[in-house]
Each structure stands twice: as C-alpha cells, then as structure tokens.
Amino acid sequence: MEAARLPDRSTVPAVNHLRPVPDPKPPAAPIEGEPASIEELERWATVLRIDCVRMLAVAKSGHLDSSLSSADILTALYHRVLKHDPKNPEWPARDRFVLSKGHAAPIQYAALARHGYFPLEDLMGLRKIGAQLQGHPDMNKTPGVEVSTGSLGQGLSMSLGIALALRLDGLDDSHVFCVLSDGDCQEGQTWEAATAAPHFKASNITAIVDYNHLQTDGTTEEVMDIGNMAAKFAAFGWDTVEIDGHDMGAVVEALERSRSLDRPAAIVAQTTKGKGVSTMEGRFGFHGKAAVSPEFAADALAELEETLERQTSELTEGAPS
Amino acid sequence: MASTTAPGEPKATRAAYGDALLALGTEHEEIVALDADLAGSTQSLKFGKEFPDRFFNVGAAEANMMSMACGLAATGKVPYCSTFAIFASGRAYDQVRLGIAHNELKVRIGASHGGVSLGEDGASHQMIEDIALMRAMPKMQVIVPADYNQAYAAVQHSWKNPEPMYMRFGRPSTPQVYEEVPESLGDGVDVLREGKDISLIATGHMVWRALEAAESLEREDGVEAEVLNVSIIKPLASQTVIESLAKTGLAVTAEEHRVVGGLADAVREVAAEQHPVPVFAVGMGDEFGISGTGEACMEHFGLTARGIADRAREALVLKPIVSHPPLHGPEWV
Numbered sequence: 001m002e003a004a005r006l007p008d009r010s011t012v013p014a015v016n017h018l019r020p021v022p023d024p025k026p027p028a029a030p031i032e033g034e035p036a037s038i039e040e041l042e043r044w045a046t047v048l049r050i051d052c053v054r055m056l057a058v059a060k061s062g063h064l065d066s067s068l069s070s071a072d073i074l075t076a077l078y079h080r081v082l083k084h085d086p087k088n089p090e091w092p093a094r095d096r097f098v099l100s101k102g103h104a105a106p107i108q109y110a111a112l113a114r115h116g117y118f119p120l121e122d123l124m125g126l127r128k129i130g131a132q133l134q135g136h137p138d139m140n141k142t143p144g145v146e147v148s149t150g151s152l153g154q155g156l157s158m159s160l161g162i163a164l165a166l167r168l169d170g171l172d173d174s175h176v177f178c179v180l181s182d183g184d185c186q187e188g189q190t191w192e193a194a195t196a197a198p199h200f201k202a203s204n205i206t207a208i209v210d211y212n213h214l215q216t217d218g219t220t221e222e223v224m225d226i227g228n229m230a231a232k233f234a235a236f237g238w239d240t241v242e243i244d245g246h247d248m249g250a251v252v253e254a255l256e257r258s259r260s261l262d263r264p265a266a267i268v269a270q271t272t273k274g275k276g277v278s279t280m281e282g283r284f285g286f287h288g289k290a291a292v293s294p295e296f297a298a299d300a301l302a303e304l305e306e307t308l309e310r311q312t313s314e315l316t317e318g319a320p321s
Numbered sequence: 322m323a324s325t326t327a328p329g330e331p332k333a334t335r336a337a338y339g340d341a342l343l344a345l346g347t348e349h350e351e352i353v354a355l356d357a358d359l360a361g362s363t364q365s366l367k368f369g370k371e372f373p374d375r376f377f378n379v380g381a382a383e384a385n386m387m388s389m390a391c392g393l394a395a396t397g398k399v400p401y402c403s404t405f406a407i408f409a410s411g412r413a414y415d416q417v418r419l420g421i422a423h424n425e426l427k428v429r430i431g432a433s434h435g436g437v438s439l440g441e442d443g444a445s446h447q448m449i450e451d452i453a454l455m456r457a458m459p460k461m462q463v464i465v466p467a468d469y470n471q472a473y474a475a476v477q478h479s480w481k482n483p484e485p486m487y488m489r490f491g492r493p494s495t496p497q498v499y500e501e502v503p504e505s506l507g508d509g510v511d512v513l514r515e516g517k518d519i520s521l522i523a524t525g526h527m528v529w530r531a532l533e534a535a536e537s538l539e540r541e542d543g544v545e546a547e548v549l550n551v552s553i554i555k556p557l558a559s560q561t562v563i564e565s566l567a568k569t570g571l572a573v574t575a576e577e578h579r580v581v582g583g584l585a586d587a588v589r590e591v592a593a594e595q596h597p598v599p600v601f602a603v604g605m606g607d608e609f610g611i612s613g614t615g616e617a618c619m620e621h622f623g624l625t626a627r628g629i630a631d632r633a634r635e636a637l638v639l640k641p642i643v644s645h646p647p648l649h650g651p652e653w654v
Contacts, residue, residue: 157385161396161400165393196380
C-alpha cells in the first residue's frame with residue numbers, strides 16, 4: 001500500500017543508526033551574537049523532527065506525535081531564545097527549560113544533542129537499557145535536563161520553584177520556560193502552580209501550552225474538554241497570548257516578548273500532533289503506540305527530508321553570496 | 322542519658338522542628354521553607370517570621386509545594402517542606418516520589434501530626450501508613466524522633482546529610498526521653514535500657530511508653546526488658562537490632578502506625594533474614610483512626626505502656642514454644 005510513495009522499498013536501509021543529515025548548517029552551536037533567522041529555525045525544526053523519527057524507529061517505542069507537535073517551540077527555544085551554554089550546562093545564570101510533558105523527551109534530546117550536550121550517536125540509545133536517554137527526562141542521567149518529569153502536572157510547579165530560587169540568587173536576567181501539554185492542563189496541580197506564580201509575583205516564568213487537542217484515549221474535547229486555555233490562564237492572572245504553535249515567527253516573538261513582562265506569561269500554542277509527517281498529523285491512535293515501524297519511518301523520513309531539502313535550497317538561494 | 326522520669330516539661334516534637342529550623346536558617350542562607358497553610362501547626366512559621374523572603378506558604382496545595390521544592394533544590398536551595406503527615410506522604414506521594422526521591426535532591430519533609438495522637442480531627446487526618454509509604458520509596462530516608470530533644474537533633478542531622486528525607490513529628494507534648502539535645506542520631510538505634518529477656522523496639526511517641534513498660538515488666542514480672550529507640554527507620558541500623566535480638570531471642574515492636582510496612586516489618590525483615598526470632602508488634606491493625614483526644618485515641622488502639630507490657634507478657638509466655646535456641650549466639654554478629 002505504501003509502494004506508490006516509495007517504490008524501491010527494498011533499497012531503504014534499516015533505520016538503525018543515525019545517518020548524517022545532509023548539509024548540517026547553520027552550525028550546531030548558536031553563532032555568537034547572530035540570532036538564527038526564522039527560516040533557519042524552520043529548517044532546524046525539520047532536522048530535530050528527523051532525529052526524532054530515527055530515534056523512535058530504533059527505540060521501537062515512545063511518543064513521536066507528541067514530540068513532533070512540540071518541535072517548533074523547542075527549536076525556537078534552544079536555537080534562539082534560551083540563554084544557555086552547552087559547554088557549561090551548570091552555568092548558574094542560564095535560562096532554565098522544563099519539559100513538563102516529559103513524554104516528548106525525544107525532541108528535547110534531539111535539541112540537546114544538536115547543541116553538543118552529548119554526542120549525536122547517543123540519541124540512538126533512547127529507551128535502551130543502561131542508556132542516558134530515559135523514556136522521560138532524567139536530570140541525573142542527561143546533561144541539560146534541569147528536573148526529571150514524566151508524571152503530568154508537576155512541571156509548572158517545578159518551574160515555579162526554579163524561578164523563585166533564581167530570584168533569591170539575584171539572577172534577574174535568567175528566565176524559566178516550561179512546555180506543557182493539554183494533558184498537563186487536565187491535572188489539577190497545574191492550576192495550583194498557575195495560582196501560585198502570580199501570587200509570588202514570579203515574572204521570570206513562561207508557560208507554553210502545546211495544545212494539540214489529542215490525548216491517549218481520543219481528542220481532548222471527547223476525553224476531557226479543557227476549553228479555552230488562554231481564558232483560563234488569563235483568569236489566573238497570567239499575561240496570555242494565543243498563537244499558531246507552528247508559525248515560527250509567532251513562536252519566537254511570543255517567547256521573546258514573555259521575557260520582559262511584569263507577571264508570569266502563558267503562551268497557548270495551537271498545534272497539530274504529529275506535525276511534519278502528513279500520515280500522522282492530527283490523527284488519533286498514535287500516542288504511545290509503537291507506530292514507528294521501519295516502513296512508517298522510511299515514509300516519514302522521505303517526507304521530512306524532502307522538506308529539509310526544500311528549506312535548505314531556499315536558505316541557500318536566499319543567502320547573499 | 323535515658324530516663325523514664327522526664328527531666329523538664331513535656332514538649333511536642335513538632336516544636337523542635339520549628340526551633341531547629343529557625344536556628345539552621347540563621348546559619349545557612351540556602352535554606353528555604355515551604356508550608357501549605359499549616360505553618361502555625363507545623364511551627365515552620367517561626368522560620369517564616371524571621372525570613373519572610375525565604376518562606377513560601379503555598380496555601381492548601383501540597384502537590385504544588387513538593388514539586389516547587391524540587392525546583393528550588395535543583396537550583397541550589399535546601400527546602401524544608403512542612404505540612405501534616407497525611408498530606409505530605411499521602412496527597413503528595415507522586416510529587417515526592419518523582420521530584421524529590423527520584424532526583425535524589427536534598428529536600429526535607431517535615432511531616433507533623435503523624436499518627437492517631439493528633440486526636441479530634443479523626444481518621445481523615447490521622448496518618449498511620451506514612452512510614453510504610455516512605456520506607457517503600459527508593460532513596461527516601463525515614464526519621465521518627467522520640468522526643469523534643471531528639472527531634473531537634475533530627476533536624477540538625479537533616480542538614481548534615483544530603484539524601485532526601487522524611488521526618489515525622491507529632492502533635493502532643495510528650496515526656497522527654499533525652500535529657501538534652503543529643504549530639505547526633507548516631508546510627509539511628511539507641512539502646513536506652515539493657516535487658517536479657519525481651520527486646521522492646523519502639524519509635525516516636527511509643528519510646529517513652531516502652532520505657533514505662535520495661536519498668537512495669539521488671540517490677541511486676543521480674544522480666545529484664547531491653548529498650549531500643551529507632552529514630553532512623555530507614556536505613557535501619559540492622560547490626561544494632563540484631564545484637565539485641567541475639568541477646569534476648571524475642572522482640573516486641575511499638576509504633577503509632579500500621580504494623581504493616583512500619584517499624585514492625587522493618588525489624589521483621591532484618592530478623593527473618595539475619596537472625597530469625599519471633600517479633601510481635603504493637604501498632605495499628607487493619608483499621609483507621611477515630612476522633613477523641615489524642616490520649617484517648619492512643620488508649621483506644623492499645624498504644625500505651627500497658628499495651629506494650631501486655632504484648633510482651635504474651636510473647637514471653639509463647640517464648641519457650643516459638644523461640645528456638647538461637648541459631649547463632651551474639652558472637653556471630
């Protein structure tokens with residue numbers, strides 16, 4: 001049935017190692033004083049998506065669709081917004097990133113590896129016994145992971161704790177960014193943290209909700225409708241904006257704006273689960289399933305690499321010679 | 322050091338939490354305290370009044386408190402989180418588990434009002450399985466001090482040790498077991514009274530009662546009971562426990578807690594594997610607490626000196642039948 005898309009399936013090698021991505025530019029580490037352009041970020045997002053597909057194809061488990069829906073947000077953070085130093089992960093004045101939706105760990109691992117927190121090859125150890133890349137982020141095993149997450153609802157509280165500690169230390173230029181899922185927002189604890197952050201006047205925290213409207217048992221509307229997320233955060237006293245979570249320009253603008261507010265900021269990012277892989281986009285039934293068969297991975301990679309080629313050539317053509 | 326005649330006024334262990342935390346906070350700037358709308362009861366308010374910038378009252382939101390502590394600790398602070406034991410261990414179990422124990426962070430949980438001696442509030446507030454929950458949690462240390470002085474030492478101990486830690490304190494004022502604040506908790510098992518016939522192994526509010534029970538056994542039955550105070554239930558200093566078991570060949574444990582998963586089981590695990598002797602238990606059965614004064618609740622569930630002494634008498638009657646000659650003498654340990 002997939003023959004039409006990839007006629008020479010027999011020649012597709014097994015996805016069991018990390019093949020180099022063609023033409024890996026812009027450079028792996030952020031260029032000093034030169035913020036990545038929106039086009040470059042879009043291209044990076046595709047690179048991270050490709051990493052995710054490969055990792056999960058090898059791991060044969062994990063949450064690909066959730067990782068892909070967060071790809072643009074994490075790219076904007078790691079490749080442009082976050083103040084961080086891969087050579088010195090413990091730099092006290094760094095910004096902090098917390099992935100409350102810990103099941104999207106692969107996308108964070110890809111971003112960390114692309115910045116040199118650990119070798120790219122390590123990505124292929126995901127979920128393997130003895131590997132540093134656990135199924136959900138583990139602060140004691142993986143450089144660049146600030147706190148362990150994976151049990152939904154806890155990340156925003158952890159982020160608030162970090163934000164308060166930074167303030168106590170006088171690190172006023174350091175900011176905490178926390179990415180939540182819609183499942184996170186079904187947990188009551190998220191709203192405990194949402195109540196507490198304005199109370200403690202934590203203006204150094206940004207919550208980004210990756211609102212992809214799909215969860216394990218169906219759509220969020222069917223399973224437990226969380227309704228107007230932006231209105232909820234606004235009612236709790238947060239500065240709130242709603243954006244298209246795949247519009248890189250909007251994502252970057254919202255994240256950068258959130259740094260300089262006088263109260264906690266919520267960015268409700270409307271997203272599509274599985275974004276970038278058309279057979280997966282917005283479709284129910286992939287969450288946590290071993291959807292990444294070699295055939296599926298080959299199709300997904302073909303599509304993503306086509307996207308990458310297009311983005312690369314657009315960047316090259318557009319670049320001044 | 323040990324004495325059944327209390328030197329000084331009875332005091333609550335939770336008061337020691339407040340006093341010791343305030344003293345520690347004065348010395349160490351990285352200490353922060355969190356509470357969930359019970360700061361007066363847990364006594365963390367003493368710290369909060371002195372250091373308002375380092376004190377976070379999160380309101381009735383214990384889950385948020387524990388996860389915030391994780392974030393604070395991951396950023397270099399040493400958080401002391403206090404609330405009632407029921408909420409610290411029960412309501413916020415998953416937050417403590419993932420954020421604190423799994424991360425092996427230096428977070429201290431000051432769980433006040435443990436057991437049925439909190440009294441009138443009844444079953445909903447009387448936490449009788451927290452030791453079991455926290456003992457089962459990987460990496461979590463469990464500390465239950467016997468009196469005010471030892472509770473003060475427990476808080477000092479918590480500063481010196483890096484591991485995640487659950488400390489259980491009580492509501493009522495209780496007699497002093499230690500005349501002064503001990504220098505340390507030692508290995509966590511203190512032999513308060515020597516004896517050869519039976520080991521009374523107690524923790525928390527049951528320690529002074531065990532000492533009374535030992536006196537009664539000596540007076541009325543001529544039985545020489547050894548009394549052990551276990552302040553560090555996990556990790557348990559098994560060597561000290563075995564030495565006593567090897568000497569007496571029989572034990573009664575006493576705790577204000579379910580016997581399942583609590584001190585009784587901790588001692589039984591050690592005994593069963595390393596020196597099998599019968600271990601009888603005084604504690605809560607398969608039942609919840611009830612309303613009443615703290616003392617009435619303790620009486621109701623047999624958590625008294627008399628309850629311990631009677632259990633010891635039963636055990637001593639059974640000793641010739643159930644207690645085989647020790648497989649190994651004390652020299653073996």
